[in-house]
Amino acid sequence: MNADLIGLSGLITPSLDEMVNVAKEMERQGFTIPLLIGGATTSKTHTAVKIEQNYSGPTVYVQNASRTVGVVAALLSDTQRDDFVARTRKEYETVRIQHGRKKPRTPPVTLEAARDNDFAFDWQAYTPPVAHRLGVQEVEASIETLRNYIDWTPFFMTWSLAGKYPRILEDEVVGVEAQRLFKDANDMLDKLSAEKTLNPRGVVGLFPANRVGDDIEIYRDETRTHVINVSHHLRQQTEKTGFANYCLADFVAPKLSGKADYIGAFAVTGGLERTHWLMPLKRSTMITTKSW
Structure with missing residues (x-):
């Protein structure tokens, strides 16, 4: 394997224990490449307390995808890596000390x-x-009906664009990208609605x-x-x-x-036809899907 680093992303709680297992296995096999931790269920505290101490290589928690580029650039830089790793380890040591000072939870009653x-x-x-x-x-609803109830704010957050809809569309930092993503999403909804490709039920x-x-x-x-x-x-x-x-x-x-x-x-x-619909889009690189 010629990877420069390994990234783990956890969406569900069982992933947290599996990340610890991966860190231990990397240590056992003598890995030294950086290990990046991210995902909805992870945190800096969990990374510092549970994961980092099991791997002697650099272990870094990345809060969201937008920060990945900066972290990776620092870890792969000959001039920045050592200082970045040292600062991160010192920060995580502080996190562990603060975590250890927290009062234990009240024991459960019977x-x-x-x-x-x-x-x-x-x-x-x-x-x-x-x-x-x-x-x-059984109930059915058309995409044309359902689109009126979409909460767009979490949608933008999924793509690491922070801001409330509709204000995010005018944001000075991410507004242009948010508008482009919003248009792409609505174009896809228009296509699905017109062709009745998916049938929510x-x-x-x-x-x-x-x-x-x-x-x-x-x-x-x-x-x-x-x-x-x-x-x-x-x-x-x-x-x-x-x-x-x-x-x-x-x-x-x-x-x-x-x-x-x-x-x-x-x-x-959202539609039992989802798998058949996604395949041609994957082949044409129109859409990227995530599996956890």
């Missing part, structure tokens, strides 16, 4: 104690709303349900005699003073209350 302090509610004085249409229903279900302890029993129909599924939930176990140790099941009427309650669930997709 599950039994947490259940004794559950959400107190007078179910006898409450009548749950009746679901008028039970079961699973979803399913929503409403079911009779009641709470049993920290679980929610979901029933086939209003007879409530056949359980089709049991939804298990966790209860808060931090020590509370003046507050309940909540569980999501607390907000569904208990079976013993005799009250008929309901639960809902939904699933959506």
Whole structure:
């Protein structure tokens, strides 16, 4: 391998442990090239406390993609590398010291104690709303309709363009690039809408349900005699003073209350045709996708 450096990006929590494993493996194999850490779940503290100490080579947390060029340039520069690495290691040592000074978290209470302090509610004085249409229903929505509900600010953040929409389009620093990205996105939406290439759809279900302890029993129909599924939930176990140790099941009427309650669930997709649609765009380099 002739790589100049290795970059790890974590989108989900399990990635954090895997990054530690990669750092240990790089150390075991005698690597010396820089290791860059980034992604939604990462942080400078995690990098300093959990990752850097497992690898003797340079380990650097990069907050967002826009800073990557500067970090890489410094790490690959004969004149900047040593000073940059030394400053980073000193900074991470300070982060570890500050992290170590934090007060430890309050030990959790027992599950039994947490259940004794559950959400107190007078179910006898409450009548749950009746679901008028039970079961699973399919829904569809056109791209032309959905585009009116797009929150563009997170979209620009995904591309490392910081700023609120629509003000970002006039930003002195990133405005021009934001306008170009915004146009590209809307051109693609126009194309998808005109050609009906993708067909967004979803399913929503409403079911009779009641709470049993920290679980929610979901029933086939209003007879409530056949359980089709049991939804298990966790209860808060931090020590509370003046507050309940909540569980999501607390907000569904208990079976013993005799009250008929309901639960809902939904699933959506931007279009099951997505894979077939992306392939020609990848080949034409019109779009870049990320896999995690």
